[in-house]
Every structure is written in structure tokens, then in C-alpha cells.
Amino acid sequence: MDKVSILGYGAYVPRYRLKIDEIEKAWTDKEYSTRSRRLGVEEKAVAGFDEDEVTMGYEAARNAVKRAGIDPADLGGIITGCMSRRFRDKSVSAMIAQMLGTSEVLACDCVHSSKSGSSALILGKSMAEAGDRSVLVIATDNPHVAPCDDLEPLSGSGAVAFVCGKGKGVAHIEGSYSCSREVYDIWQPVEVPYMYYDMNVSRQLYRDVTVQATRAYMERNGTKVDDYTYFVLSQQDARVPLGVARALKIPKEKMAAGFLCSRIGDLYSASALIGVAAILDTAKEGERILASSYGSGGADTIGLRVGKGIKGRKDACPSIEDYLNDKVYIDYLSFLRYSHVI
Amino acid sequence: MPQASRSDVAIIGIGYHKFGIYPEKSLQDLVFGAVTEAMESGNIGLEEVDMLFFADATAQLMGRHSTPAQFVSDHLGLAPKPAIRVESACTSGSNAVREAMANIISGFIDVALVVSAEKIDFPGRENVYRFSTAMSDEDYGVISDFAGPGISALYAVRHMHEFGTTEEQMASIAAKSRTYGAGNPYARFYKSPITLEEVMASPYVVYPLKLPEVNPISDGACAAILCRGDIARNFVDNPVYVIGFGTGTGPVHLQDFKSFSEIPGLREAGQKAYDMAGVTPQDIEVFSDMDAFSIIEVLSLEDLGFMEKGRGQYAVEEGFSTREGRLPTNPTGGNCSTGGPAGVITLRGINDMALQVRGEGNKLGEGGQMKLSRGLALAQGEGGGGLTNQTVCILSSEPRRRNG
Amino acid sequence: MTEEYRFIEHCAGDINRTIPKRYRLQGSRCSKCGALFVTKRLICPECKGTDFEEVALSGRGKVYTYSAVKVPLLPVLKKGHYGIGIIELEEGVKAEGQIVDIDPDDLKVGMEVDATIRRAREEYPGKVIYMYRFKPVRR
Numbered sequence: 001m002d003k004v005s006i007l008g009y010g011a012y013v014p015r016y017r018l019k020i021d022e023i024e025k026a027w028t029d030k031e032y033s034t035r036s037r038r039l040g041v042e043e044k045a046v047a048g049f050d051e052d053e054v055t056m057g058y059e060a061a062r063n064a065v066k067r068a069g070i071d072p073a074d075l076g077g078i079i080t081g082c083m084s085r086r087f088r089d090k091s092v093s094a095m096i097a098q099m100l101g102t103s104e105v106l107a108c109d110c111v112h113s114s115k116s117g118s119s120a121l122i123l124g125k126s127m128a129e130a131g132d133r134s135v136l137v138i139a140t141d142n143p144h145v146a147p148c149d150d151l152e153p154l155s156g157s158g159a160v161a162f163v164c165g166k167g168k169g170v171a172h173i174e175g176s177y178s179c180s181r182e183v184y185d186i187w188q189p190v191e192v193p194y195m196y197y198d199m200n201v202s203r204q205l206y207r208d209v210t211v212q213a214t215r216a217y218m219e220r221n222g223t224k225v226d227d228y229t230y231f232v233l234s235q236q237d238a239r240v241p242l243g244v245a246r247a248l249k250i251p252k253e254k255m256a257a258g259f260l261c262s263r264i265g266d267l268y269s270a271s272a273l274i275g276v277a278a279i280l281d282t283a284k285e286g287e288r289i290l291a292s293s294y295g296s297g298g299a300d301t302i303g304l305r306v307g308k309g310i311k312g313r314k315d316a317c318p319s320i321e322d323y324l325n326d327k328v329y330i331d332y333l334s335f336l337r338y339s340h341v342i
Numbered sequence: 343m344p345q346a347s348r349s350d351v352a353i354i355g356i357g358y359h360k361f362g363i364y365p366e367k368s369l370q371d372l373v374f375g376a377v378t379e380a381m382e383s384g385n386i387g388l389e390e391v392d393m394l395f396f397a398d399a400t401a402q403l404m405g406r407h408s409t410p411a412q413f414v415s416d417h418l419g420l421a422p423k424p425a426i427r428v429e430s431a432c433t434s435g436s437n438a439v440r441e442a443m444a445n446i447i448s449g450f451i452d453v454a455l456v457v458s459a460e461k462i463d464f465p466g467r468e469n470v471y472r473f474s475t476a477m478s479d480e481d482y483g484v485i486s487d488f489a490g491p492g493i494s495a496l497y498a499v500r501h502m503h504e505f506g507t508t509e510e511q512m513a514s515i516a517a518k519s520r521t522y523g524a525g526n527p528y529a530r531f532y533k534s535p536i537t538l539e540e541v542m543a544s545p546y547v548v549y550p551l552k553l554p555e556v557n558p559i560s561d562g563a564c565a566a567i568l569c570r571g572d573i574a575r576n577f578v579d580n581p582v583y584v585i586g587f588g589t590g591t592g593p594v595h596l597q598d599f600k601s602f603s604e605i606p607g608l609r610e611a612g613q614k615a616y617d618m619a620g621v622t623p624q625d626i627e628v629f630s631d632m633d634a635f636s637i638i639e640v641l642s643l644e645d646l647g648f649m650e651k652g653r654g655q656y657a658v659e660e661g662f663s664t665r666e667g668r669l670p671t672n673p674t675g676g677n678c679s680t681g682g683p684a685g686v687i688t689l690r691g692i693n694d695m696a697l698q699v700r701g702e703g704n705k706l707g708e709g710g711q712m713k714l715s716r717g718l719a720l721a722q723g724e725g726g727g728g729l730t731n732q733t734v735c736i737l738s739s740e741p742r743r744r745n746g
Numbered sequence: 747m748t749e750e751y752r753f754i755e756h757c758a759g760d761i762n763r764t765i766p767k768r769y770r771l772q773g774s775r776c777s778k779c780g781a782l783f784v785t786k787r788l789i790c791p792e793c794k795g796t797d798f799e800e801v802a803l804s805g806r807g808k809v810y811t812y813s814a815v816k817v818p819l820l821p822v823l824k825k826g827h828y829g830i831g832i833i834e835l836e837e838g839v840k841a842e843g844q845i846v847d848i849d850p851d852d853l854k855v856g857m858e859v860d861a862t863i864r865r866a867r868e869e870y871p872g873k874v875i876y877m878y879r880f881k882p883v884r885r
Contacts, residue, residue, distance in 0.1 A: 048847075049826070050846065050864040050879070055864050086874065087872075095876070099863055101769075318884075337824050470820075479785070481764045485875055486843050487815070488819075488830050488842065489817065489818070489830075492813055495813035496811045496812070499811045500810070503811070547817050549813050549815075597840045597842045599832075602811050602832065
């Protein structure tokens with residue numbers, strides 16, 4: 001089987017930002033509000049009134065397909081990882097396929113908490129290896145968070161997409177390691193509008209599982225921390241991942257390029273992967289990236305090596321930094337309106 | 343003065359029901375008010391009427407009933423005479439006049455009763471929503487959220503861009519309309535004038551149109567009695583002859599317009615009317631345009647040949663369209679003042695001009711009668727999604743001159 | 747479920763039929779005279795021909811005219827101000843659409859825009875309708 005690489009990548013972050021200060025101002029008598037500040041998130045990305053996980057996924061997909069330089073009709077598969085879908089039964093991938101103008105494609109969704117995106121990427125890569133057409137992998141989330149919740153100052157919206165296929169790519173996927181466990185850390189039953197969670201369980205599991213998954217990958221692939229220029233972890237907040245990095249003895253500088261949480265919040269499925277996209281915007285050929293994405297007791301660790309194709313593909317679309325800098329601050333009331341809470 | 347013939351059409355009776363909001367009144371109450379006034383002004387009884395033409399744009403839309411013409415005809419006691427409904431959004435009223443004309447000239451009937459009435463069923467925004475989205479493309483336009491006034495706003499912005507029109511110039515049209523309409527007992531804003539400063543200080547509805555410049559949707563009714571030219575003098579001493587009528591349609595979808603600097607098809611409709619009447623724009627002495635949105639007055643002055651393209655916005659400040667000007671435009675209040683019950687608007691325009699030609703303009707307010715030497719008036723109307731329907735109606739105190 | 751839900755404008759069949767045009771700004775070209783239309787046509791207004799071929803449009807263009815809606819339409823009451831406009835596309839035809847991602851007071855004639863897809867409505871029962879919109883080209 002030919003090697004499969006990432007032919008193109010793209011992301012989309014909505015323009016609107018809500019400062020966490022604004023959330024605190026709205027709920028000044030809650031003691032949690034001072035705790036959130038210590039978790040390091042300064043502002044979060046908010047989807048506009050007429051945006052949702054599908055429109056954001058479409059924008060990211062469009063960027064990825066453009067960067068890859070392929071025709072959407074050449075795609076053999078579209079897999080979307082999303083844990084905040086509005087429909088119990090309706091495929092986001094099918095909608096995005098229609099939006100891109102392709103129909104002869106296997107379109108299905110991958111739903112597994114925050115690691116929906118990375119699982120989709122592993123599945124997409126395997127599908128591209130087994131067949132002869134490229135696969136588009138999208139990770140998008142527009143989380144349902146209740147007002148005044150602990151998750152409110154942490155959750156953001158955004159999307160990222162990758163095209164996996166054979167040929168000279170911007171990065172080659174060297175390998176992956178996955179583990180799974182059944183837990184209740186963040187969960188959402190069908191009839192309930194908002195996520196339930198246990199923050200203590202969630203943080204502890206995140207630490208333990210991420211450390212274990214990252215170590216296991218490096219053991220099985222015979223690599224060390226020194227072999228990688230960049231590390232990305234899924235970012236539930238802007239503090240705990242840095243603690244995990246210390247536990248793994250990852251130097252702070254290696255975490256910097258992919259660490260976006262303090263500026264946009266936790267993007268759930270897109271959290272770690274958008275860090276990968278941000279890294280690819282500035283990485284050089286030959287550098288290696290290790291990404292570990294956690295979700296509901298499981299984790300996917302994916303290793304990448306930046307390839308020859310990185311030159312010249314970067315400027316085809318706006319960079320992650322372009323999206324982060326194109327921002328408009330909104331107040332809390334606008335945030336409630338845009339999220340259709342009121 | 344030429345003798346009126348079988349193939350002339352005259353307006354002999356004119357009636358209104360004051361425009362306003364009447365939640366307690368039914369559609370039939372509004373119709374009754376307008377029709378009784380028209381009968382009186384025409385010295386004619388309902389038994390003389392051969393056919394009813396009922397114009398409205400919203401009866402079925404608001405979900406009330408179909409066959410509104412038959413309902414009205416029944417309530418007026420006209421059965422078994424024929425009745426038909428004419429609809430083309432805001433030009434329903436004027437198109438009903440055209441249909442009546444065609445029926446008279448062709449010899450089907452001698453006397454026609456044209457009635458237009460509208461009743462708002464839903465409060466404020468829901469009414470606007472239902473009416474304006476009904477005019478948008480049903481599959482793709484509706485969900486682009488183009489508000490009703492939005493269409494005229496697109497014209498306004500383009501006019502501002504191409505010819506430097508200012509918001510003050512458009513606002514002055516609304517101020518003129520309200521000032522003249524303040525004396526009009528049939529106007530919704532009777533005794534409610536407004537100054538230019540107040541218009542400029544009002545909130546935007548759709549940039550650049552402000553609240554007083556935007557069609558105030560109202561209830562209301564108008565009626566007109568038309569008959570064969572050669573029997574008109576059996577009823578009144580001063581019949582008003584309809585000597586020219588031009589209509590046309592334009593694209594319904596905004597994206598099919600070639601240009602946004604002119605109302606599509608108005609020039610052609612105007613030319614047809616002028617040709618039929620045997621007059622030119624210079625001959626017209628008083629003008630009623632459908633200023634549902636202030637920019638429409640600017641565009642109609644240009645497209646009907648009264649002012650050069652790109653100069654319509656100067657009409658008020660140069661004194662061209664004021665009561666003392668060369669071409670008094672809406673001298674007893676235009677839409678901004680009378681209020682705009684969809685299909686009735688254009689019949690109101692024709693009625694207003696007919697009163698001017700009859701010399702009864704003071705019924706619409708003190709000083710409302712303009713000095714006319716030849717008695718030539720023009721009433722313009724447009725309606726529909728992309729302003730897709732245009733009507734131009736030319737009235738005269740004398741029948742059409744025929745050559746040879 | 748918000749109160750705007752009560753405006754039922756589309757039945758399921760209509761939604762399915764209009765998907766290709768709503769998602770991808772498509773035009774049709776008359777096979778007889780070559781005229782290009784964005785509006786779906788069955789008969790060519792120029793030559794009365796009845797044969798059309800689908801043309802994919804790029805979605806890029808310039809603002810030909812615009813307006814800022816300050817009083818939103820009822821189903822999108824809570825949206826706040828938004829921009830509407832007529833866009834002159836690269837291919838020479840005009841398209842009508844909402845202009846997003848910009849304060850409508852900042853709109854200008856001649857601004858460059860690109861087509862994107864946004865959520866237009868949610869209708870009873872549970873039908874989400876997406877529609878193309880135009881957003882300014884910034885980068």
C-alpha cells in the first residue's frame with residue numbers, strides 16, 4: 001500500500017469572541033467564576049447567529065480541499081467527527097458532501113466525545129490507504145452548554161479538516177495508537193439539551209489517559225520526546241494540558257505552537273486537531289508532530305512528519321492565525337442570542 | 343372640445359374610506375364607506391353598475407378567504423351582475439381600472455364599479471413579513487431575509503452611489519408628503535405633519551430609508567365609477583376622461599434586473615400611455631406617484647420624463663415638485679402621509695388626480711386644488727417583488743383627440 | 747424551540763428540490779442563445795428556448811448595491827442588524843443575497859465578496875435550511 005499523507009488541511013474559527021470577563025460579570029455571585037480565571041482561558045470563539053457545526057465544518061472542508069488542490073468529486077469518503085450534532089439521525093458528512101457538490105462518496109459521521117475528530121482522522125487515513133481515492137476528514141463542534149455552567153467559560157466553537165490521500169502531501173501520518181474505556185466524565189443523553197459532566201473525574205481521567213496514550217505510542221514506535229518538534233494535546237482548558245506536558249517531560253516551547261485554548265476555548269472534537277493545523281502553518285519539512293486527543297476515557301495519539309508538499313500549500317487559504325486575528329468582541333447578551341439560548 | 347364617443351372611458355364617481363387602522367371594522371365596512379361616497383359623487387345608483395372590479399393584494403394572503411370580489415359583490419347587493427378580482431400587489435387598484443376600461447371600450451359593459459380595499463389582519467411586523475416574503479422568490483428569496491422596504495433601499499443606495507443623492511433629498515420627499523397630507527381628511531396622517539429635521543432624526547428601517555419614508559401599511563378603501571364616454575354627461579357635468587393607460591411588467595427576481603437606477607419597465611409603460619393620450623411629459627400639469635418609499639418619487643420623476651436621469655432628487659429643493667412648482671407632485675399628500683393599504687394605493691392615486699381634474703382637489707385639504715389650464719394629470723403606480731408591475735394612467739378633462 | 751418556529755415556509759419536498767441551488771450558487775445557461783441566469787429558468791426570457799445546462803458559479807463578485815436591515819424580518823427577529831445586497835458575480839450575472847460577517851454599516855458598493863453557506867431557518871418539524879450568503883473577502 002502506498003503511503004498516505006495529508007494532502008491539505010483547513011480550519012475555520014468564527015469571528016465572534018466572548019471575553020470570559022463578560023461571563024463573570026453576568027454571574028458575579030458565583031464562586032466558580034474566579035476558578036475559571038485560573039484555568040487560563042481568556043476569551044472563547046462563538047458561532048454567529050446563522051452558523052452551526054455544519055456551516056463551520058463546510059468552511060474548514062472547503063479550505064482543506066482547496067489546499068489539497070483536488071476536485072471534491074474525486075473524494076471517496078467524507079468522515080465528520082462531531083459530538084454536538086443537532087440531529088440524532090442526519091449525517092453532517094452527507095450535508096457537507098452536498099455542499100461541496102459531490103455525491104459518489106461514502107459519507108458518515110463519527111461520534112465519540114472530544115476524540116471524534118482524531119478517531120475520524122485515523123479511520124479516514126485507513127480508508128484512503130485501502131482505496132484509491134482521497135478521504136476528507138472534518139472535525140467540527142458547536143457545543144451545547146447551559147448558561148452559568150462550569151463549562152460555559154471553557155467551551156468554544158470551530159472546525160478543522162484534512163484531506164488524506166496518496167501522493168506528495170503536507171504531512172505524512174506515521175502511526176497512531178488508540179485506547180478506549182467506558183466512563184461518565186462528559187456525557188449528554190438524547191432528550192437533554194446540555195452536556196452533563198463531572199469536572200474532577202474528567203480532569204483526572206484526562207491526565208491519566210493522555211499520559212498513558214502518549215507514552216504507549218512512543219514506546220511502540222521507538223521514539224522519544226526529543227524526536228518531536230511539536231506536541232499537541234486536546235485542550236479542555238488552558239492549565240491542565242500544561243500539567244500533563246510536564247508529567248511527560250515535554251518542554252514548554254514544544255507545546256506553544258499548537259496551544260490555542262486561551263484564545264478560543266475548548267473546541268472539543270477540533271481541539272487537538274486545530275492545534276495540528278496551526279502547527280502546519282509554520283512547520284518546516286522533516287519536523288515531527290505528536291498529537292494526543294482525549295475523549296470520554298479514550299484517547300488517540302497520532303504521529304506526523306511534515307513533508308515536502310508543505311511549501312507552497314500554506315498560502316492557498318487563510319491561516320489559523322488569520323482566523324484568530326479576525327475577531328469581533330460581543331457582549332454576554334449577544335452570546336446568548338447567537339447561541340439561540342434566548 | 344371633442345365629443346366623447348363610445349370608445350372613451352370616463353371616471354364619474356370618486357370615493358374614499360379614510361386610511362387608518364380599524365380593528366373593529368370589517369372589510370365590507372371599509373368598502374361600504376368608499377362606495378357610498380363614489381355613488382354620491384357620481385349621481386348614480388348601484389342598479390346602474392354592470393360589473394364590479396375588486397382589487398386587493400392581501401385577502402387570500404392573510405388567509406381569510408378566496409373570491410373576495412364575490413364576497414364584496416354580494417354585500418353590495420350587486421348579484422347577479424359579474425364580479426372579478428384583479429391582483430398585482432400594489433398595482434391591483436390601477437390594474438382594476440385598466441380592466442374596467444378594457445371591458446367598457448370593448449363593449450362588454452357600460453358602467454363599471456372599481457373598488458379596492460385592504461384590511462390588515464396581523465399586527466405590525468407579521469403583516470410586513472407575510473406580504474413582503476410573498477413577493478420574494480418562493481424557493482430562494484424568502485430565506486435571504488430581504489425585508490419589503492429592502493428592495494427600495496437597494497434602489498436608493500445605487501442612486502446615491504451613481505448620482506450622489508443624499509439622505510436629506512429623499513427625506514424631504516417624505517416631509518413634503520406629510521406636510522401636504524396633514525390637511526387631507528382621508529389620509530392616515532391627517533393633522534400629523536412632519537418636518538425634514540424630524541425625518542432625519544428618525545430611526546432607520548432599512549438603510550437609508552427612515553421610518554417616515556417607508557410605506558405605513560394601513561386599512562383603507564377607495565372606489566371609482568367608470569363609464570362609457572358618451573353617457574358620462576348623463577350623470578355629472580365634469581367627467582374625467584382616461585385618455586392614456588400604459589402598463590408593463592419587469593423581472594420579478596432582483597438578480598435579473600439589468601440596472602438598479604431605474605424602475606424596470608416604467609419608461610416603456612409611460613411611453614405607451616403618452617402615445618395613447620397624444621401628450622408629452624411637458625403637457626402634464628399635476629402628478630401622483632406612488633411614493634411608498636421616498637426614493638420611488640425620485641425614480642418616477644426621472645423615468646416618466648419629467649426630470650433628467652440622475653436629477654430627480656433635486657425636485658423638491660428646486661421647487662419643481664412642490665405645490666407652487668412646475669409639476670405639483672402628490673399635492674394633497676402621497677403615500678408617506680395617506681398610508682398604504684397595498685392594492686388600494688394606486689386607486690387612491692388615480693382618484694386623487696381625478697379630483698384635481700374635476701376641480702374638486704380642495705376635498706383633499708385646503709389649498710389642495712392645483713391650477714390646471716388644460717386639465718391633464720398623470721397617476722403612476724408600481725408594485726410587486728422587484729417593483730415588477732408598472733401602471734401609468736393619464737387623465738384629462740377632455741376626451742381623447744382623434745386625428746383624421 | 748423558539749417562537750419563530752411557527753413560520754412554515756417549506757415542505758420537505760421543496761427543501762430537497764432546492765438543495766443544490768441553495769448550497770451551491772448554480773446558474774443555468776441557455777443552450778440556444780448562451781444567456782446566463784442565476785434564477786432557475788424553464789424558458790429563456792431572451793430567446794424563448796427551453797434547453798439549459800447547469801453552470802457552476804464561483805461565488806466571487808463585487809457588491810453592486812446593498813442595504814442594512816435595521817428591523818429584521820419576523821422569523822429572524824433576534825438576529826440583529828444584517829446586510830442585504832445584490833452582488834455582481836465574476837461571470838457577469840447578478841445574484842441577490844444576504845451579506846454576513848460584516849457590520850452592515852460598513853458596507854460599500856464595489857466591495858469584494860465570496861459565497862459561503864449559513865443556517866437560514868429552522869422550520870417545524872426539525873428541518874434546518876441552509877442557504878448561500880456572501881461574506882467580504884478579507885485576506
